Amino acid sequence: MSLRESPLGAIHRGHDAKMTDFGGWAMPVKYTSITHEHAAVRDSVGIFDVSHMGEVFVSGPDATELMNRLTTNDVADLSAGDAQYACITREDGVIVDDTVVYLLPDGETYLFIPNAGHDEEMEARWRDHAAQWNLSVTIENRTASTAMVAVQGPHAVERVNEEASTDVSALGRFSVCETTIGGVECLVARTGYTGEDGFEIVFDVEDAAALWNTFEGVQPCGLGARDTLRLEAGLLLSGQDFHPETEPRTPFEAGLGFVVSLDTEFVGRDALADAEPDQSMVGIELDGRGVPRAGCSVLEAGESVGTLTSGTMSPTLDLPIGIGYVDEAVAEPGTAVEIEIRGRTIPATVETPRFLQRHQ
Amino acid sequence: MMFDIPDDLKYAASHEWVAVENGTATIGITEFAQDELGDIVFVELPSVGEELTKDSEFGVVESIKAVSDLYAPVSGTVEAVNDDLTNAPELVNDDPYGDGWFITVSLADTRELDALRSPEAYEEQTA
Numbered sequence: 001m002s003l004r005e006s007p008l009g010a011i012h013r014g015h016d017a018k019m020t021d022f023g024g025w026a027m028p029v030k031y032t033s034i035t036h037e038h039a040a041v042r043d044s045v046g047i048f049d050v051s052h053m054g055e056v057f058v059s060g061p062d063a064t065e066l067m068n069r070l071t072t073n074d075v076a077d078l079s080a081g082d083a084q085y086a087c088i089t090r091e092d093g094v095i096v097d098d099t100v101v102y103l104l105p106d107g108e109t110y111l112f113i114p115n116a117g118h119d120e121e122m123e124a125r126w127r128d129h130a131a132q133w134n135l136s137v138t139i140e141n142r143t144a145s146t147a148m149v150a151v152q153g154p155h156a157v158e159r160v161n162e163e164a165s166t167d168v169s170a171l172g173r174f175s176v177c178e179t180t181i182g183g184v185e186c187l188v189a190r191t192g193y194t195g196e197d198g199f200e201i202v203f204d205v206e207d208a209a210a211l212w213n214t215f216e217g218v219q220p221c222g223l224g225a226r227d228t229l230r231l232e233a234g235l236l237l238s239g240q241d242f243h244p245e246t247e248p249r250t251p252f253e254a255g256l257g258f259v260v261s262l263d264t265e266f267v268g269r270d271a272l273a274d275a276e277p278d279q280s281m282v283g284i285e286l287d288g289r290g291v292p293r294a295g296c297s298v299l300e301a302g303e304s305v306g307t308l309t310s311g312t313m314s315p316t317l318d319l320p321i322g323i324g325y326v327d328e329a330v331a332e333p334g335t336a337v338e339i340e341i342r343g344r345t346i347p348a349t350v351e352t353p354r355f356l357q358r359h360q
Numbered sequence: 361m362m363f364d365i366p367d368d369l370k371y372a373a374s375h376e377w378v379a380v381e382n383g384t385a386t387i388g389i390t391e392f393a394q395d396e397l398g399d400i401v402f403v404e405l406p407s408v409g410e411e412l413t414k415d416s417e418f419g420v421v422e423s424i425k426a427v428s429d430l431y432a433p434v435s436g437t438v439e440a441v442n443d444d445l446t447n448a449p450e451l452v453n454d455d456p457y458g459d460g461w462f463i464t465v466s467l468a469d470t471r472e473l474d475a476l477r478s479p480e481a482y483e484e485q486t487a
Contacts, residue, residue, distance in 0.1 A: 033453075034424045035399040224398070224425055289446075291402045291422045312424055313401035320402075342420070 006051040007147045007208035017222060023116025023239070025052035028222040038228050038315040040219035041194050045153035047218045048226055054119025055146040055202060058126065059109040062135035067110050070129060071101055072251055072268070074261035080107035083174040083189055086259050087251045088114075088122070089268030093275055094248040097122065097238050098256070100191055102176045111187070111202070115238040119143040129267070147208040151215065152198035152229075160199050163214050164188065168199065182214030193226065195233025195356050231321065232314050234283060234353030240294060241281070241309040241323065253325060255281040255353065279306060279325040283353035286339060288346040292322035297340040298330075298348075305330050305337065314355060323353045363392040363486065366457055370473060371482035372433035377457065378476060380467070385434050388461040389421065389452065392486045397423040400452045403445040405462055410438045412465060414472055419462065421452065434472045436465035 003026040006012070012019065017028035028049065030037060040046040058067060067075040073086035083102045087095045097118045102111040114122040123141040130137050151160050161169045165180040168188050176189040186203035203211055227237065236242060236256070242249040251260050252275050262273050286292060292311030297304045311322030322339070330337055335350040352358060369377045375393035379386045394400065402422040412418050412432040419430040441463050445451060452460035467473075477485065 029425070030398065033399050228424060289402065290404075291427070293427065313422075315399075315424070 004052070006049055007205040008049045008051060008212055011209060011212055012049065012220075015220060017220070020223070022223055023052055023118070025116055027052050028220075029224045030222040031220045034222070034224035034228060035315045037219060037221035037225035041153045041196055041221060041225065041229055042316050043154070045151060045155040045159050045198075045218050046221040046225070047212070047215050048150040048152065048221050048223075049147075049212070050150050050200070051147045051205075051208070052116035053148055054114035054116070054122065054141070054143045055111060055148070056114060056119060056123055056126065057109055057111050057140040057142060058137055060137035062130075063108070063110055063137050066126065066130055066133075066135050066137050067101060067112070068264050069133065069266050070126060071099065071112070072260045072266055072272075073101070074264050075101060075103070075110070076264075078103040081105045081175050081177060083176055083191060084259070085174075087256055088125075089251065089266070089272070090244065091268055091271065093250040093268040093271035094244055095242045095251060095254060095256075096125075096244050098236070098242075100189075102187075102189060104176065104187070105178055113148075118238070145205055146202060147205045147211070148200060148202050149212065150192055150194075150198060150200045151218065152192045152194040152196045154196065156196065156198035159215070159218060160188070160201075182211055184211045184214070186211065193235055194229040195235070196229070228312050228315055231310050231312055231323065232316055232356045234323065234355060234357075236281070236323070237310060247309060249281075249325070250275050250277060253277040253280055277328070279327055280331045281323060281353060282306075282326050282331050282333075283351040283355055284308065284311075284322045284324065284337070284339060284348050285351050285355070286320035286322075286346050286348045288348075289320075290339070290341045290344065290346045291320050292339050292341065292348075296322065296324075298324060298326050299338040299340055299345060300330050300335075308339070317355060317359050319355075321355050326350065363390070363395065364457070365390070365392075365479045365483050365486075367479050369457070369479065370433075370476035371479070372431065372476060373485065374431045374433075376431065376433045378433050378473070380473060383467050383470070384439060385436065385465045385467055386461050387433060387463050387465060388456055389430070390482070390486075391456050393428075394453050394456045394460070397421065397426055397428060399424045400449045403449045403452065403462070405441045405445070406438050408438050408441055412436055412438060421449075430462065432465070433476055434465060435468040437468070438463050439466050440464040
């Protein structure tokens with residue numbers, strides 16, 4: 001099957017970006033080097049093409065009810081122009097995907113952003129449940145006609161504000177507004193996936209090159225840097241840190257209990273109300289030399305007590321870090337464990353996954 | 361993109377280079393290999409005195425995204441290890457044919473060098 005192409009694909013190739021298959025999309029891993037791009041976002045500003053993320057619009061009289069039944073957070077909390085993070089769970093409480101839900105400035109239309117390769121599955125899920133519950137909604141999967149970029153870093157707000165027709169610096173965290181940037185009509189949200197301040201910008205694919213070129217001079221960053229940045233910030237990657245088949249986890253196990261509202265009747269709610277997880281998501285810092293990777297065992301006194309789901313050498317902290325699931329008995333920060341890396345055991349310490357915050 | 365492939369070295373299909381002088385081989389990885397790996401953050405090398413057999417694993421090089429085994433292009437005894445890579449693994453990116461070398465080995469059998477690739481053959485491999 002051929003890969004889906006970003007509307008910015010030609011621009012990436014023109015920059016000699018190294019491309020990879022990410023969720024069925026051909027996307028750039030890096031333009032220069034991952035550490036260079038990572039540092040640009042931590043120190044200044046970087047721009048990412050995230051057009052592989054899905055865009056599904058939901059409107060109609062029963063839109064709020066459908067969103068509330070299919071996401072774990074309480075959509076009724078949102079005012080026009082607000083966004084919230086949520087999980088999408090199965091009947092057994094296992095996370096199928098995670099998403100950001102926006103109530104657009106019209107106060108009537110929801111936009112939610114499934115992860116790469118999940119848009120068709122989520123569109124079908126929304127349609128099936130709307131039909132099953134006889135809800136009156138309009139569901140539009142506009143992933144193919146919509147592009148998305150993220151501008152992130154300590155100088156992101158200043159840089160985007162220079163180009164926007166309205167003052168986007170006044171936009172609150174997890175808020176969204178309509179504006180034009182470089183003459184392109186777009187939705188601008190104060191959200192991101194790097195641990196830095198910044199914006200995610202949604203617009204029509206026809207305008208992709210015009211919008212991207214507005215940010216000339218801003219370091220283009222690939223998904224390699226996006227991965228190291230999100231891991232330092234302790235943010236989970238759908239499909240890797242949780243996956244309905246290969247890593248089935250509930251929001252509570254994944255440390256995402258804060259996006260579960262048991263006051264709403266969502267798919268998976270009853271299972272989660274009774275959930276008593278045996279394991280939970282933690283951060284791991286190595287106390288010896290090596291690079292932790294997904295699949296490495298976590299040991300205590302020689303016994304396996306968990307497994308890493310992501311790991312890297314943190315470019316900002318210059319520390320080998322990972323995240324993964326461990327038994328509750330060793331989940332307390334400060335617990336000494338060992339990580340098995342290709343037959344060697346390296347001493348390590350359990351920490352909160354918010355590596356960046358903890359070291360600031 | 362064109363990569364530097366020095367004329368005075370021999371190459372393994374697994375992207376190690378070999379420089380031979382007075383029966384001692386210096387071994388590293390090529391510019392092509394370091395570029396494929398990306399930012400190198402960790403190098404694990406053998407100890408001095410260790411016996412290596414041609415084509416056996418002698419170490420590991422890790423970039424931010426990938427792990428790659430290192431294979432001995434020749435048999436012999438490890439004479440020296442580039443300890444600078446412990447604290448500065450990025451030397452492999454910055455200077456793969458110079459400060460980014462890995463080990464030197466006293467050759468057990470110089471005939472093994474004949475099986476390595478010429479610069480021209482390696483260039484064809486990476487084209």
